[in-house]
Each structure stands twice: as C-alpha cells, then as structure tokens.
Amino acid sequence: MFRQIRLYCLLSCFLFLLSTLQAQDKITLSGTVSEGATGETIIGASVFVKETPSIGTATNIYGFYSLTIPITEDSVTIVFAYTGLSPQELRILPKENTELNIELAELKMEEVVVSASANTEKVNSTQMGMDEITVKEAKEIPAIFGEVDIIKVLQLKPGVQSGGEGLSGVYVRGGAGDQNLFVLDEAPVYNPNHLFGFFSTFNADAVKNVRLFKAGFPAEYGGKLSSVIDVSMREGNYKKFGLSGGLGLISSRLTFEGPIVKDKGSFIISARRTYVDIFTRLLNKANEDNADWNPIPDYSFYDINVKLNYKLGEKDRLFLSGYFGKDIFAFNQGNINFNFNWGNITGTLRWNHIISPKLFMNTAFTFSDYNYKIKNQFDQFRIELGSGIRDMNLKTDFSWFPNDKHEIKFGVNTIYHRFSVNRFNAEDEEDLFDFDVGSTFDALELAAYMSDAWTISKRLKISYGLRFSGFYNQQKFYAAPEPRVAMKYTLFKDEMHDLAMKASYSRMNQYIHLVATSGASLPTDVWYPSNPNVKPQTSDMFSLGLAWALGRHFFISVEGYYKELYGQIDFRDGAQLFVNDQLDNEFVFGRGNSYGAEFYVETKNVGLGKAGQIRGWVGYTLSWSWRQFDDIMDGQRFHPRYDRRHDASIVLSWDIAKTPLTFSATWVYGTGNAVSLPVMRFFTSDITGSNPLDFNPIYTERNGFRMPAYHRLDMGLVWRLFTKKRFKSDITFSAYNVYNRRNPFFMYIAAEFAENTPEGQFAVPERFQAKVVSLFPIIPSVTWNFKF
C-alpha cells in the first residue's frame, strides 16, 4: 500500500513540475463574476474565449475564476455567461495579466436564455455525477404544502432516491442515509431535516445554490461515502436594501438584506417558522372543557440564516455565516411535562485571499453542532435523554491555475469531533434513585489533499488527485489514502454537438456513523465514531458515461456505475440502541455493492414559439443495491430498504407567453421499497402473570418483499404580480399528488377480529390481513411571496 502511495506521489510531483514548464507566452485573466442586480458572486459561471470555446473555465464557489490564454496580436472576445442572466462579452488584447470583475445583468422579459455555454462546460469538465440546483429552479417546482425544499428537488435527479413518501432523506446510488455529506457554507450539517424528515433544514430564501456530487468526488471533499451535497448561502445584496418573504400553508418566511457598505460588504438575515402550533393551541384551548378531547402536542420548527460579507480590499474578502435551526415538540398536561427539542447550529468564518491572479486561497473555520434532548418530568420524576455531535473544523484550500492546461487544488483540513452518545439521566426529588449513563468521545479527523485537472489536448482531459485522511479516537488511529481519478475524452464536436466520454474512480472513507435502523431520518439517531472495535467505512466508486450537449438547449447524459462498500454497519438481532452506552456490542459489520445506469435529458430553455418557453428534465435510473453480513440471514446477501430497480422523474416548467404565469409539473415513478414482512408465526403460552397466547411473527428474509410501486404527479402555477414595479410579488398554487394516489408508506400484517369481540379480553383473531398505509392524499396549497 505505501509503495503505491509513494508511486502516486512521485507521479503527481512529476506532472506538477511538467505543468510549470508549459507556462510560456501566456497571460492570465482573473477576477470574480457576480450578479449585476445584487452584487452577489455567481458559482459556476462560464468564462471562455469566444473564438476558441475550448479555452474556458468556470467560477468556483466563491465566484472566482482564473483563465490563462495565449498572448496574441489580435484581440479576443471573452464571454461571461450564466443561465438565467444576460451573457456579457468583452473584447481584450491579451498582452498582460488582467483582472476582470464582471457583473451580469438580469434577463429582460421574453429574452431567451443562452444555455449552450453551460452545457458545453458540463461536457468538457471531467466531473461526472454532478447535479446543480438553483433556488430559482427549485421555487418553480411544485412542493408538498407549498414548502420549497431543495433537497426534495435533488431527489428528482437520477441516482438520488428518497427514503419514503414525503421524506427529505436522500439515498444516492445505493448508499445509506448517513453516507451523504451535507455542508452549508463549508460547515457540515448532521441532521438536515425537520419534522422527522418531512422538510429539510435549508430555507430556500437563504440559499444561493446546491451542488450534488454522486461520483468523481473532487479531492477536497471527504468523510462520507456516497455523496456530497454542498449548499451555498446567499451573500445578501451589495447594492440596496431589500425585504422579501412569504406566507405559506404551514410556515412563513422573512428575509432582510442589504449593503453594509455599498459594493463592499453585505448582509442577509433570513428566518422561517412554522405556525402549526398556534392553531393546535387554539384548538386545545377551545376544547379545554371537553372531556373527550385529546390535546394535540405543540410542534414547531424554525430556521435562522445569517451571513455577513466584507471585501477587505481587491484581494481579500471575509465571510461570516451562521445557521440556527430547531424543532420543538412539547406536551404539557397535568403533571406531565414532555419536551423534545432538536436542532443544528453551524457557523463559518471564511477568508478568501487572491494571492496572485493564478493562486486563490480560502481559509475557513467552521463550527457545527447537532443535538437532541428529551426532558420528561412526571410529578417528582425527571428523565433527560440526549445525544449530539459537535465539530470544530479548520481548513485551508488553495486553487492554483499555473497555466491553461492545469488547475491544481490542494489543502489541509482538521476536524475536532465531540460525540455525546445516549446521555441519560433519571432522578427523583427525594433522591431515591439517580441514574446517569452515557458516553462522551473526543476524536480528531485529519485530511490533506492535492488534485490537478489537466487538459492534455483538446479532446483529452484528466483530473487526478489524492486525499489522505486519518481519524483518531480512543487510542486508535486510522489512516488511509483516497485516490481520485477522472477523465474526459471528446468523441465528437461541431457547432451543434459536443459529445464526450467520461470515466472516474474515487475512494472515500467514512469515520463517523449514524446509529439508525429506519429508512427515515429520526432526530434520535445517534452519530458514533470509529474506534478500536468499529472500523471506518470505505467505498470504491467507478463510473463510465457519455455527456452530450445537443444544440443550444439540450444536455444528455448516460452514466453507468459500480460501487463497492466495505465496513458497512448494521445491528445484531435484538440490538438495544436506546439508552445504551455500549453500542459497540450491538453492531455487526459487512459489505455491500450497488450498480446501475442513469439516463438524463435536460433543457434549460426551449422556445415554443408563441406559446412561451419550456425547461426541465427527464431522468431514469435502473439500479441494484445489495448488503451482506455474516451475522444477518446467515451471510446471505439482501437488498437494503431503499434499493429501487426503476426510478424515473419528469420535471417541466413552462413560461406561458405574454402572461405572468409559469406552469410546472413533476411526475415521479419508483419501484416499491424493499421491506421485511413476517412469513410464519407461532403462539406462546409464556409464564405465570404474563399475557398469554401471543401470536409472534417470524421474519425470515430481510427486505424480501416489495411495496407497491410509487408514482405521483404534482402541479404548480406561479402567478407573478407587479412584475415591473419595485414591489414584486407572486402567488404560487401547487397541488401535491394530483391524481390522489394512495402511495405506500409502509406495510404490515394486521390481526382482524370479529365485529363483536369485546375489548380488553383475549380473543383469537378471525384472520390476518396484509395492509398498506399511505400518508398524503391530494394536497392543494397556496403560497404568497413578496420582494421589494
């Protein structure tokens, strides 16, 4: 292994030296690209030479670009473009390094968006398995209860599956729910859900952009096996103050933003809160005297996103951002006081420094905390239960653009983790008993990486990199290399078509694990570190595919993948995960794999003549996923719950010409989840004093059954009001599950008794019957949004 690493390092150094020798007779253009209306930097804007479109780049997540072009006697045209904004062309004479900070204006009404450059960039990049969602796109897609949820939009992309009806959890290419790295402005978010997974923690009003990596993971990312979901918060308006918000069926939102110093600094503060609890309290109060009334518990959640930015000079910029979110569940009646709170806090202090036109540095300190706490007071008894994870992360990343052939990234990352696992305390006022159990672990995670995106020729581009990660906990140190390789080869290119073949391989290590048995993300799930008994999880991901920019408007991709998973964690039969500070004894270890193919056709905007323009995508995934544990089913392999043979989605948005209306629709189809059902039963007499004659189910094969297929149509209509005035507003109508399909949420086998069976007495059921339980019928909703 160490020999391989040494060889890899030598090869990297050689390529690195080679790159410096090629930097002759070139100049470098660098700077930032931002939105004209707000001054906010743009992620992924295309910058290319119009005469030679193969010479181009894209802005990084800080809006920075560096483009090295040959010195010529003739002037060249540099194009700056981003979907949804008016492209800008700049004619320059390339004689010396030049800094160009560009602002792209908003599109005028009825202007057709130029998206060809974005498609070309996708084809020409070595990056595979990457999807990007802008908030503008997300807001057009109909959502349950009208709550825009960027994570649920990601579920509409091929290779990304939800855990179940209405849930925000994602399962990427056969990976588990805890194998996704969610980062918000570089800070990890450990429980990105509200309301037991029905909503994500990301308030769309505060989010600028979301990128999902399913394969070909860039070397700067690590720590989770299956995906990276990188969420960037908006920076706020650098030019003017603004207030925006909305009123929805279950929540309201308010965002205030503006310049700290015009064009130098900005701030944004965005908040969202649900108000279900206000109505339930009123209902409870109105029924105070009703003896038959069962009071409804209080439930609410809120999010607050805050971000400050300041340009210290031409080369330095500071960012300070934070997220505070909490779910609050309370039931207080009589002498019972039950309170259950959970939430995330993240903070990021970030310094961008442009060392030279070719060298960009970002240093960030991030803080992340997730915990849940249950406090239950019953008369004199007090019970407290909680778990959590707290991170402090210091990282520095460099992007170096030595010449037009190479883009080199390198950096280091140190994370201090503190895990609180199943902290349980029970006591009474008389001190007759006082239990206090639980564990706390302190662990250190380290990583260093280097990667190079090398343009070998017009056709061939290779990205190669190595991440070396380590983890220390309880006197045990794990360290492992994570090589990453990706290539792109252009098969065919002309004015209308750009077709490339891509391949990638990446290894990922995961040192922290979620102790969760269900397909849904529950707030009581516990993060647990690797230790002498619990080894890290590892994955090897191989992808092969074609990317095709067809004409100006269409992007088509086909990707096949194979993923091998090692060190997978499950639980022994009879595992006790609740209030157990010896969780090591409950784990079993095994492996898994997944494979499949994804088909994707996307259009950003196609003109329909007088009818307007349409955008959207069609995705289809054919996949298999397996797990195998010596201690489960005698080592036979089985499908995880979220294995899905067929998964399809169609997403369309239609700007109806000459009207302020945008109509949208999504249709999804998925093979039913794999579930376990009992196939046999036996009855037991049990012992004196117990309840006799129970029918006990026997489960034989894990996840050996399939729920009925899932499919659903959602529709939405955005009606923009006062579009030409300073005060803008829209009303969004949406209908979830338009044809009112009773989609399966779970299945079970129920005992059915004769009609006259008296309650509370032992009786043999008449029969057993398989049942399917659904959650959501058709749900119409309306949301009002405003901005001025």
Added chain:
Amino acid sequence: MLKIKLFISAIIAAICFSNCGNFERDIDLELPEVAKELVVECYLVPGEPYRLLLTETKSYFEDLNACPIIKGATVIIKHNGVNDTLQEAVYLEDDCRLDNFFGILPFFNADRSRFYNYGSTRICPEDYVNDFELEVIDPNGGRSVSAVTRMLPPVEIDSMRSTFNEEDKAYALFFLQDDPAQVNFYRILLHETTLTIEDSIPFISIAKDPEFDVSLDDARFFNGETVSWGTNYSYEEDDTLISTVYHIDRAYHDYLETVADAQASNGNPFAQPGQIITNIQGGMGIFTFLTYDRDTLIVKR
C-alpha cells in the same frame, strides 16, 4: 416506543393539514412456502414437575384456529445422567382447534394458569451447577430439536417502597440485590392484587394484566449501579402490589427482546425487523428456568 409516539404525532400533524381519507387499505400478499418448525416452550421451575408445550410454526395466513399442537413426539429432559421422558397429554378428540381446547386433558403448571401437552411427575431439582438438556423428536414430521440450559440462583428483592404525590396517588419503587461484578439479566413483573384472576376457568381467563413486564440487562441500563424499577403514580392507599423478579440468562433475555422486537416491528415503519434469537437448536421457542423472588407491598402513607 418513543419513536412510535413521535411518528403518530407526525401523522396527526400531517392529517391536520390534508383532507382526511382512507390511509390504510388491504392488499393481497403471497407468502413464500417455508418449512414448519417445532416450537418448544419449557420453563424449569425448581420443586415443580417438568412441563413442556410443543407446537409448530404456521404460515401467517393459515387458518388461525388450525391446531398447532404436535402429537406423538418423544420429549426427553436429561439432567445429571438421568433421562426423563415426558408423557403426552390425553386427547379426547382426534382434531384440536384453538377455538375448541376442550378436546385435550393437558398438564398444568402450579397455579393452573398455563397448560402443556407434555409433562412428567419428576420434580425439577434446584441445581445451579449442572446443565439441563432437552431433546425432542417428532417422528411424524421427521423433525427434531435440542436445547441446553443451566439455572441461575434467584436474586432477592432488597426493598419496596411507595411515595404519594399531592393528588393522593402513589408510585412504587423497588430495589434488587444486584451483583455489579457480573452482567445480570432480569425479567421483572409487577401485579396489582393478584397474578391470576381467582375462580377462573383454566385457560380462558387465566391472567391478570401485569402492571409492567420488562426484561433488562443491568450492564446496559444501570451500568453497575443499584438496579431499581419504578411505576407511575397509579396507586392508592392499601393497594397491594406484587413484584416478581426472575433472574434469567442471556438466552432467555435475548429471546424475550427479539420476540418483543418482532411484534413491535409489524406495524412500525421505523423498525428494522430481525430474527428471533432462540436457544432451540433446529426450531423455535425457549428452554429455560424460572428462579425468582417475589415480594408484596401494601401501599401506605
């Protein structure tokens, strides 16, 4: 349990915001053919004769009243070099059904609250050193199972006490003489007034619901500290509370836990069902012992 409550609350919230409808429907489900296994339930109680219930597993959708009892089996309990072959109950009818148990003259346990189809006159010795072995051969079904267990001495209930709140309701708390130096497993039951309903007809109204019935692992929950267990504020002055603490082994504890998990999993979308851990080799059920301490508390101010 907590997860189920939270889930139910989430469902209520969802229902509040959607037009109510029929959220549950029947579905046709075809279950695979699985070979039926012998099921053994045998609890060795020192000082009482051997008793054993031998049944078989059934397909989930099979007629619920179909007779699960296995006839004509050879059942042997071996201890200290002595093989005791249990006798079979007398059947008055060829057929037996769960809705007609009068066709059998079964063996009973001491308080006649449980019946068995195999029994012996041999009294189970109190032996914490030697193994008890079980062998069952079912010649009609061509099946056989075996099991081994070894008794553990009972653990005494150290004390019981009750405390009243301002609303004149009392809770009870009891403590065990637990040995923190070793991992112990317990099954704890609490009854009010009686364990069985008096004058009951055997097998029809036999049990009074326990106030609670839990199995626990002292290492997991109490972490070497005093083992204690309490009730809710449910009792009034002069109520009688009977606590029974069985000192059980890991095999019985794991069996109880996995049976409870299997029952809870059917209907809980957040659970991951597992297989039942049994100490019956080649079959299902439990072969174990019941050594216990029992104490009574009259609730007083």
